[in-house]
Amino acid sequence: MGNTDEYQTVHLWSLSEDVVIESETDDGELVLSGPWGPERIAAVPPVVREALHRMELGPVLLKNVEPRPDSKTSKAGVYLVLLPVLERLSHLVVRTLGVGDFRGPVLSVCPVSRHALFSSVRLTAMAPIQLPRGVSFTLEAEGFALERDGSTHRVLLHRPEAVWVVGMLVRPVTPDAVSDALPLPRALTWSIIEYLASAGMVTQVETGVEAGMEADLA
Template identity: 55%
Template sequence: MPITAGNRTVHLWALCEDVVLEPGEHEGELLLTGPWGTERIDSANPVVHEALRRMQLGPVLPANIEVPPGEPQGRAAACLVLLPLLTRLSHLLVRTLGLDDLGGPLLSVSPVSPTAPFALVRLPAGRRVRLPAGVSFSLGAKGVALESSDSPYRVVLHRPEAVWVVAMLAWPITPADASAALPLPDAVTRNVLDYLAAAGMAAPADAGVP
């Protein structure tokens, strides 16, 4: 099914498969144990409990987390509580760029280091970017994987459309030109590039590179 301008991108969070969530010794305490040790969350509110429980099961849109009955916070306020925590736990989370269609996610970004801050920043439309040197590609059951010794993340491209965007980075190109060259909605191309940049798989091109 082709991606159309009517399709909306969605930003999803999930716990890494090797992260175990369990209650701590004290009321409201949660423990997340992963390959780099244990993270402790003290006095976690019901929204945090529910969000992390669902993130164990797969990718979740934080805005869709149900606020438990009787919880005084509304959904918007709950997200304000949740998002700073997810930023702190970024080294334990898989970030996924999805679409509101039935074709599956576009790409996912998984941490491979305990120091893996993931911050999405919109690339300037006129700034040239390209694949950094040393990025390797491998084909697996879930798609095409991108890895680099200089990046604390591993990116998996799940759909051909994400591969098309990466292919544009073989040479220096601006996000605006990449969007114009591909048969994809501008928002899709730009979001894929933003995820790649946040994962260290799209870097500013040297001004001297033709």
């Protein structure tokens, strides 16, 4: 498995390939052009402008975005300034999971709808999960792609680690069981599963007891 430090998870942000920063106005407004028309952001702080320009070029680690020396935004406050804007632009933002071995990203979650909102999902270690019905699995130049009818995201699996995890999810299984079965650090396995869940590609499975209780209450 190699040095565990090499598998430290890295969470990256970028603008979708079809998104371009068209212009900046004198009053600090940014205009982004995307597949669903222009997006205007008024009074953009310098740290947000810097982050978006870097995200236009490729995946960015937000903790590496530094405020300008003359900025009133502290290093600790960068997230407080950035995250509300990035949440608003969630339908234009690709979320990428990487690791510290410099062999490329593990997977990317790409928006495919104006209503796409990447919201982190926390799972329970012993609660069964699996791929939901309607998920397609196809090979593309960038890796395997997961898509689902009606989903606001698609997922690109760039590396074998992500494919291994997906392969475990074709039947109901707990996150703990996936972690125990694969030769990967637990943190990486869990991050892959949580990214898939946040993209709508993993659902929790009702146990027989839970299903029976719901039937009794109906």
